[in-house]
Amino acid sequence: MNSTKRTLGTVIMALGIAGTATAQNNVVIPPARIGLYGGLGLDGNSPSIQAWRTPLPNNPNILSFRNDTARIKDGSTGLSGAFGIMGGFPITRTIHFTGRLGYNNVNGSAELVERHVDTTLTHKLSGSVGLLEVTPAVEFYDLLPVSIHGIVGLEFGIPLSSSMTQDATISASGFEGTQRLSGPDNIPNTTVRAALMLGAGYTLKLSEKWYLQPEISYRIPLTNVSSDVTYSPWKFSQLRLGVNIFFDISPDPEGKPAARNGISASMEKIVAFDPDGKEYPVSVVNVEDVRYNEMFPLVPYVFCAENQTQPDTMLQRTNVSTEQGEFIPESLPLDAVEVNRNLLNIIGTRMQKYPQASLTITGTTDGKTEAKAKELARQRADFAKDYLVKRFNIPSDRITTNTTTTPAKASSNLDPDGIAENRRIEFSSNVPDVLTPVVITADNQRVATPDVISFHPKVESEDSLKSWSLRISQAGRPLRDLNGKGRPMAISWAIRPNELSAAQVPVDYEFYAADADGDTAVISGSLPVEYVSSVRKRTENLPDRTVDKYSLILFDFDKATLNDDNARILREMVLPSIKSNSRVSIVGYTDRIGNDEYNRKLSKERAETVKAFLSSQAKDAKYTSSGVGESSQIFSNDLPIGRQLSRTVQVIVETPRR
Structure with missing residues (x-):
């Protein structure tokens, strides 16, 4: 047991040294592979073997020490070797399965000292077992900020050969004699070896396809060398220093x-x-459990592809079945794009909630490639009305449809992104709550x-x-x-x-x-x-906090002034969450359309406008504002809805919690 503890201490020390030596920024993750392995083992020997076995010695002086209960227990270490073929493949980037097939040899010696008056008898025994080694294992990569991977596996050893010798040496004053009691003989009833393997290694890339992998492992024995009670218990632990060399076999x-x-x-x-709009390098991502509230703005448009009368189902969800239960907007994922993909369903739910509300739906075209499609705008508006009437049972007389060649507040007709945004269905209501965030x-x-x-x-x-x-x-x-x-x-x-x-x-x-x-x-x-x-x-x-996040998207084109809708949202939804000890970060963003510097300037002006409004009402809070323009795209600008949501000022209110 003491030998095992010393060995484990050695392993831990070696791992610490290896981890320090291999720390690096880019961890090498091996691909699917096949190769060779080899190693040198330091074998710990934990025997309990009956000392007096047949045939008995013929030396009467030695035989006088006979004690059938005496067992040889004082084991010592031995050196051994292992080699074979290995392979592995990644299950995920972090978890890899590996296997090894090869030859392993475990050996060691032990002794027993018996004393009688002034005479001493020393039994010395040495044993060795050759094994066909089969070791399935799992390796864990990239879990630490150092280039180390962990290894956990099971070693199985099928006995191929075994040998054992035992000598007895008697010594007394003026006399010493040695007799071989047995061997070299086979160890009877050898069993299949099973051991738990724990280890670590690191990976070096030698070339485009070749890798080298030094490693250290410790094998904890689970079975005895022999099932014969005369030789049991007898176990070999093993500390192995090894190296793998392998070839990348993964297909491109x-x-x-x-x-x-x-x-x-x-x-x-x-x-x-940072909150001041200054760029800084990211070295770590901090994740924290907080109480979180987010206001998701509704873009009052549903976009259609060129010459299509209705939106793509990937961009607007039109498969909600009201028979399966009430649609609840507040149960949607915390994702602004996903919320707006359900715009028709949200409008339908709110039209049910506010029976006094009426809705105006306007179908538009891009005025360019769709200019000759005279009925396209009407068909788009009719699609939205039919959906709300049939799916949400909204009376048709509460919905008015209009058409126009191009939107009243059109996006740029000189840019392909802007032209795509003009192919849409617009919504407005006499009750603001229908389209409220x-x-x-x-x-x-x-x-x-x-x-x-x-x-x-x-x-x-x-x-x-x-x-x-x-x-x-x-x-x-x-x-x-x-x-x-x-x-x-x-x-x-x-x-x-x-x-x-x-x-x-x-x-x-x-x-x-x-x-x-x-x-x-x-x-x-x-x-x-x-x-x-x-x-x-x-x-x-540790300190805790509440995070409230709000997004404003209703700024007029190319303007930094607050319109009535944004002022109402700030007054009714944002200000109530700002306390005297709150920190308020205000960041302006834009989409990719237009000049980068101009967009940054416009986003900064909009953020400062929002800051001025809030700080004039909630004066004790701490405020920062910045504008990053299009340099940080918070939504995909490849989609019209992503570009619309990117034209925003985000207000983040952080309030400490007790």
Whole structure:
């Protein structure tokens, strides 16, 4: 037992040294692989073997010590070797399954000292077992901010050979003699070895396909060497220092040919913006359980594809069955795009709630490619009316339909994005509550800081870039797939509440770029996550807070002044949540249409307008305001609804809780 404790201490010390030595920013994660392994073992020997066995010694002096209950227990270590073939493959980025098939040898010695008056008899025994080793294991990668992976497995050893010798040495004053009692003989009734393997290693990439993996492991025996009671219990533990060398056998991802010299990529920086609008590098993502309320604005438009009379079902949910129960807007996910994908259903529910309300639906066209489709605007308006009448039983006389060639407040007709936004169905009501924002309240929501992260990849290519993608995951669980064409400038990830796990597991990212010639480049990395749960806050008496988030999207085109609708929302919905000890952060955003510098200036002016309004009413709170323009896209600008939601001022109110 003491030997085992000493060995475990050695393992822990070795792991600490290895972890310090291999710390690095980019952890190498091996692919599917096959190769060779070898190792040197330090075997711990824990025997309890009957000392006097047949045949008995013929030396009467030795035989005089005979004691049938005496057992040899004082074991010592031995050196051994192991080698064979190995393979493995990733189940997820973090979890890999591996297997080994090879030869392992365990050996050691033990002794028993018996004393009688002035005479001493020393039994010395040595044993060795050769095994066919089969070891399935699981490896865990990228769980620590150092380049170490953990290993947990089961070693099974099928006996191939065994040998044992035992000598007895008698010594007295002026006399010493040795007699071999047995051996070399086979160990009778050897059993299949089973041992728990615990270890760690790190991975070095030697070339595009070859990898080297030094490792250290400790094998805890679960079975005895022999089932014969004369030789039992007898176990061998093993501390093994080894190395694996293997070859990448994974196929190239479909559509992603192996990288060639024509293109290279690196992650230039990963940044966020502080409350003052200043950029700073992101080194860790902090996740915290808080009481969270968010106001989601409703864009009063449903967008249609070119020459289509109704919206795509992927952009607007029109499959809600009122027979299955009441549609509840407040039960929707904490996602502004998903809330607005249910605009028709929200309007239908609120028209039921406010019987005095009337609704005006206006169908529009883009006035360009759709200019000759005379009935298209009417068909779009009729679709929305029919949906509300049939699905929500809204009386048709409460809904008026109109048409226009282009919207009264049209987006730019000189930009393809603006033209696409003009193909829409517009809604207005005499009761403001029909189109008022949706507020969702929830306790213990996991909120990330920063909540918007911008990735800035740098791609060098001899040819023009064709496409790129950024995949973000956590412990193998996909979080977001962001894609685009051409050369990426900044790729923004707006982290939704509860999107990250309730654990301190890093966020992994993989960026892929392809040029017009088909050359590709792939880079990957990770960001550590610090998670503070509500339970930890209570047990450690950590500060807690409530977070209220509001978004304003109703600014007039190219204006920074508050219109009546935004002033009403600020007065009725935002101001009541601001307390004297609140911190209020106000950030302005824009979409990608227009000049970047102008957009930044406009977003800053809008944020300052909102700050001036709020601070004049709730004077004791602390305020910051900034404008980041289009440099941080909080919604996908590839969709009309994403661009509309991006033209916003977000107000975040943080209030301490006791």
